[in-house]
Amino acid sequence: MRTVRQVAKAAGTSVRTLHHYDAIGLLKPGHVGTNGYRYYGREELLRLQQILFFRELGLPLAEIAAVLDDPAFDPLAALHEHRAALEGRIGHYRTLIRTIDRTIASLEKDEDMNDNDYYAGIAPETRDRWQREAEEFWGEDAVAAAQAKARTFSKDQVAAIQAEMEAIRADFQRLFREGVDPASDAVQAVTDRHYRWVSHSWSPDAAAFKGLGRHYVENPEFRGTYDDAELPGCPEFIAEAMAVYADRSL
Amino acid sequence: MRTVRQVAKAAGTSVRTLHHYDAIGLLKPGHVGTNGYRYYGREELLRLQQILFFRELGLPLAEIAAVLDDPAFDPLAALHEHRAALEGRIGHYRTLIRTIDRTIASLEKDEDMNDNDYYAGIAPETRDRWQREAEEFWGEDAVAAAQAKARTFSKDQVAAIQAEMEAIRADFQRLFREGVDPASDAVQAVTDRHYRWVSHSWSPDAAAFKGLGRHYVENPEFRGTYDDAELPGCPEFIAEAMAVYADRSL
């Protein structure tokens, strides 16, 4: 017989949540003292675990109640249904993302086509430092050539290129989160897309591509782009994938 | 100078929404008559369009107000940020889906391991028809062998296999939506995963793999799985990718 606070702490939730679940009838205490205190037993704790689990999956509380209370309810079917709903939401967000990309493209169309377009949303001083570092790293001529080539792209093309880079980054991060081997086919496929992306303005050989990977690891700006504060080690992951790619294909 | 209803109809929203936007100061009418009537002009209509656009992207109204009212606000940065947030939610849903898949697997562990596990969530009669069709298509022996092989998998393995198929399907659909060439490396990489998935119970040669692709196109059940009502042509896309793969690699 545990009190609200003990149960809340044990289950990693809040007292208020227990009050709420009691109020909506989702989880009632096993006993209520004459003083009105709520006391929970083993059985209630188990039920709470299940509730919290389903909640983590994103099921609304009403459905959780249905799943747990209706003995005829098929939890498998509920999970499959919920899974489908999640897939649907993912699709929806994908659509939104594509619309956003197009919007970004059209917004940029309103501005003059200059070097800044290629670094939209990036502070000028940061951009300049990147450029200086890039020049030190690969030599002035290569960078100048890249910029000259970039200037020949239309605004739509630039938008598409930026969108592609965003997609590549998202894929890298996803695969990294999933713990996939950098040498695996899936990661190497993304790395291939990345190589072709780089090729928009540059055709690195194996050594240069590996160098770019190291640059992602060593340069704080690039780290920030990929690392995202939540994915420590992601730049190293990408660099490793690039190294493997360079050895195999370049 | 249009009234609420006219504006609402023109913009495809509701009168209540206009009231709400007025109440929170997001969109105020250009003029308010002495009788309290709200009248909107061209300028307000334009602003409403922008509001509705950003809203469709999923931005909270408070942020929309910030974007539209703060002249120093960078809409590009806001869009990029929102895009990242959407990516994050997609990742979150992906995690949920994987957890659901594992849960489904463990739920099934409580049941007897029989053929049904391999077709969890699919109506028995549908499953039986699939089996008959499969037997006609590839011959009874091949199907029986596949089922015998399937029965040797542990429940966890079955769950993993199902999860992998879901992932493959999602990737195919995504690439199809993105309009990628079926012969491209990205699509072929997924097709390779698909081939290895099929190999769990079967090792088709080039002709058989192409036949499987055609089956996806011609069989209504399989169409439903991939087509999703929103992606007409997706089965053909997959079949084409499989044909290319078969010619190149099998």
Added chain:
DNA sequence: TATCGGGGATGACGCAGCGTGAGGGTCAAG
């Protein structure tokens, strides 16, 4: 001009899932 139908306006509750006080009993220890 009285009337009627189609708007228009202003509250205000509802929904999901609690967070966050406010205001006030209760319990165990010193």
Added chain:
DNA sequence: CTTGACCCTCACGCTGCGTCATCCCCGATA
């Protein structure tokens, strides 16, 4: 008995409107 540490019950807040309920207003017709 006092003191903290807990417990309880309201009840508002947040998001973005949908949905009444109640009442006012305008143009057209009889």
